[in-house]
Amino acid sequence: MRFYAERPARASLQLLADLLAVGWVVACVLVARAAHGLILRLQEPARAIAGAGDSIRGAFDDAARTASEVPFVGDDLARALATGTGAGDSLATAGQEQVEAVAAVALGTGVAVVLLGALPVLAVWLPLRLRYARLARSAVTARAVDTDLLALRAIARRPVRRLLEVSPDPAAAWRRDDRGVVRDLAALELRSLGLRASRTPPD
Known part of the structure; x- marks a missing residue:
């Protein structure tokens, strides 16, 4: 296919349009990556919550194991401390769910920025360039015959x-x-x- 004209003025305009289209797409991708990274920063508090939950669970697990060795009341103490273990599990789970939710939002935002920003330009520019390439190729073939x-x-x-x-x-x-x-x-x-x-x- 012939993607560029033979006349310098027309070829220069085509090259400029191509550079602008490619530059716009690259800019959209860069903005999408920046938005993705910015939103991912919101995971830090959630990671802290999940880490705190793990720490609480571990502390209560250790306490429960130690309490179970106490004569006569050890089992009761271990069961009471198991409540704290459950609370730690719930906190860790909530933190992890929030981490995953933020990751999903970050990915969706990045994809949306690329689609909304770059897709309209590609939908107009790419068909026009391909149409020109087909027409120019057939014209050059006919010119030779x-x-x-x-x-x-x-x-x-x-x-x-x-x-x-x-x-x-x-x-x-x-x-x-x-x-x-x-x-x-x-x-x-x-x-x-x-x-x-x-x-x-x-x-």
Whole structure:
């Protein structure tokens, strides 16, 4: 495929548009990464809560094991201390759930920034570039073979005002094989794509 025009002015505009589109997408990705990292910082308090819960659970577990060795009342003390162990478990679980929730929000925010920021640009820019590449490739192929098809494409695709600048009746001139008009119509189609006219005029 031919992604860039042969004429420097058109090629420069295409290159500038490509750089702007790619730059915008990169900027969206960078913003998404920054937002993701910023939101992930909210995990720190949750991690502290989860760590505190683990510490409480461990402390009450040790206390319960020690209390169970006390004669006569050891089992009762161990059961009483098990309540603290459960509280530590609940605190650790709540902290871990909050960590996971923050991670999910961070990921969702990053994806949303990329989709909302970059997707509209890609949805407009990419189809236009691919369409140009297909049209330019077919035009270059036709230029190497014959100008009749290019002239017909110009009649079908170019504005009437531009066609009338070539000939008062371009369709009739094409039908009667007026080579001068056919050559000018082909050149008009090629110029519209930023391509150079054929160097060897048709017979």
